[in-house]
Amino acid sequence: MAERISGYAARFNSETTIAGEFREMLAPGCFARTLRDHPDVVMLLDHDSGRVVGRTTAGTLGLREDSTGLWFDLDPDPTTPSGQEAIGTVRRGDVRGCSFGFRVRSEEWQDGGNRLPLRIIKDVDLAEITLTGFPAYADTSASFRVASNNGAAERVKAKAEAAMKARGLPV
Template identity: 65%
Template structure:
């Protein structure tokens, strides 16, 4: 089955929320919820009627690393949602992510001359979503390439180089 992977959230990146305040996620913000929460779903555009996968079914893998909240989704091509996700993400019409959560811990900096800055240090995570308008523009979603795809590309590149060399020598 094809896989879509990327970052639903990235640590340290600052974004503006509704023109009212700036926000960033601290490293470790997802650690507790990933340990304690038995089920997180992946949706299309925060729509609970368009489920792409879930951790309890083994179709969605989530982990926190040094960059942020990484995901890998096994896409079901037999569903309309899976087909839509594959099509729009492969074409790069959709290339970002968002997440549904409740803040458990945060701290604020008044911002001085800038908008106040909220740093989220702990969340209850309910869902991640592939979306065309992510709150954090540095998130990502892309078709994960398999080892056989990469091997095929390498063979094609090698063949093209060999053919170009033969053309330069007048063989082709």
């Protein structure tokens, strides 16, 4: 059984207010180029580069852009302090959101009229995603689950139990 953390590090077409100065929204497709051309992205705890819990090039972090946003699947290492913290805080529900570190490559601004101006992010260089208790976008998500490794562990256990029964051993 593998402990996994997954969710949406970002959602498209969802507004948030940045520093009380402007509204911001992510356009669908804004991560596509960077995921294709620069696939080395890390997952951190609270944007702290000293607390890496996953990396795409190591195979411990999966990222994909879908119609909802930027989805992630993390395989945290329970033998490291940062991995233990990620697992513990997300499992308990203390951390339920995400953020991301990026550089904007393309954006569009719209006059807000009576509201704050709106920045629509069209393309980014994504450096990292992070688990955080204080996400800028409130509709991000992170949830804990135990994955069955496609039933491999259950099949091994069933095979061992069947062999024990065949030998007349208690199961």
